[in-house]
Amino acid sequence: MTLYKAPRIPSSEITPRDLYLRRRSLLGLMAGGAGLLGAPSAFAAALKTVPSPYKVDEALTPRESVTTYNNFYEFGTDKSDPAANSGAFKPSPWRLVVDGMVAKPKTFGIEDLIKAYPVEERIYRMRCVEAWSMVIPWNGFPLAALLKTVEPLGSAKHVAFETIVRPEEMPGQTGGFQPLPWPYVEGLRLDEAMHPLTLLAVGLYGETLPNQNGAPIRLVVPWKYGFKGIKSIVKITLTDKQPPSTWNVLAPQEYGFYANVNPAVDHPRWSQASERRIGTGGFFGSSRVETLPFNGYADEVASLYSGMDLTANY
Numbered sequence: 001m002t003l004y005k006a007p008r009i010p011s012s013e014i015t016p017r018d019l020y021l022r023r024r025s026l027l028g029l030m031a032g033g034a035g036l037l038g039a040p041s042a043f044a045a046a047l048k049t050v051p052s053p054y055k056v057d058e059a060l061t062p063r064e065s066v067t068t069y070n071n072f073y074e075f076g077t078d079k080s081d082p083a084a085n086s087g088a089f090k091p092s093p094w095r096l097v098v099d100g101m102v103a104k105p106k107t108f109g110i111e112d113l114i115k116a117y118p119v120e121e122r123i124y125r126m127r128c129v130e131a132w133s134m135v136i137p138w139n140g141f142p143l144a145a146l147l148k149t150v151e152p153l154g155s156a157k158h159v160a161f162e163t164i165v166r167p168e169e170m171p172g173q174t175g176g177f178q179p180l181p182w183p184y185v186e187g188l189r190l191d192e193a194m195h196p197l198t199l200l201a202v203g204l205y206g207e208t209l210p211n212q213n214g215a216p217i218r219l220v221v222p223w224k225y226g227f228k229g230i231k232s233i234v235k236i237t238l239t240d241k242q243p244p245s246t247w248n249v250l251a252p253q254e255y256g257f258y259a260n261v262n263p264a265v266d267h268p269r270w271s272q273a274s275e276r277r278i279g280t281g282g283f284f285g286s287s288r289v290e291t292l293p294f295n296g297y298a299d300e301v302a303s304l305y306s307g308m309d310l311t312a313n314y
């Protein structure tokens with residue numbers, strides 16, 4: 001993993017997000033891409049799915065918004081960049097390595113995974129740390145099913161995830177101004193990873209994942225801020241140490257390792273008490289709704305954190 005060298009500016013004065021916004025404005029038109037906004041992935045195909053009880057009863061975010069309002073900095077930092085700039089990305093063939101503290105390390109192809117584990121239709125409320133949210137019909141299978149196959153050792157306490165590095169297909173990974181250190185990495189505690197709500201998504205709206213949403217396979221943890229949902233995963237490693245989390249490493253005072261959605265703990269620069277629900281006020285409009293503890297999944301997951309001070313472990 002590449003270690004990020006912090007810029008020589010006190011973090012009290014400038015934050016990573018401010019920094020690349022400034023860089024972008026300096027770059028001006030140089031950064032302009034000419035992709036087809038919202039063009040469907042060349043690989044989008046219907047998925048065979050089974051029903052699931054994990055469905056929130058809220059209006060779905062339109063597919064158009066889910067696939068054109070994205071965070072995927074490998075393709076650029078504007079919300080429209082991933083849809084515009086990911087057309088050349090090839091999510092097939094793909095190899096997913098699962099290794100580390102397991103009895104049976106294994107490399108999987110996506111087709112093997114889709115055959116081995118029933119792909120469910122789940123509807124999850126999703127909350128970005130930037131205080132916007134969506135309701136997304138994901139297609140995927142529990143991460144726990146995959147982890148059981150490789151047989152975690154008793155010593156394994158955490159799960160580390162890594163996104164692909166492929167500068168020739170990911171414009172955000174090339175040039176002089178790259179917004180993040182690569183690869184994008186994330187981590188979960190083993191009990192969080194084994195929780196039945198934790199999903200490996202391979203599709204949305206009944207079709208294989210569009211490139212901009214993390215094709216061909218990405219993590220979905222609905223009670224945590226969106227940055228935990230690492231996209232285009234090539235490696236999952238069981239470990240006895242807390243893994244690095246890209247945003248937590250960049251700015252630990254702003255982005256915690258746990259990243260559990262918590263309306264009572266504000267981000268240092270904005271409130272987390274409410275959120276803009278994307279796609280609810282006409283095309284790309286949004287209405288404001290209250291943010292719920294653990295994003296509304298407290299009954300299922302609060303017990304994972306009993307005894308922890310959630311204002312310190314944010």
Ligand SMILES: Nc1nc2c(c(=O)[nH]1)N[C@H]1C(S)=C(S)[C@@H](COP(=O)(O)O)O[C@H]1N2
Nearest residue numbers: 070071072073128163184226227229230231
């Ligand atoms: N590899 C990678 N994964 C990533 C990101 C990213 O920039 N790179 N952004 C994260 C953030 S901040 C969010 S909110 C979600 C957005 O997922 P979506 O575009 O499918 O809604 O992806 C997460 N996963």
Ligand SMILES: [Mo]
Nearest residue numbers: 128129226227
């Ligand atoms: Mo996010």
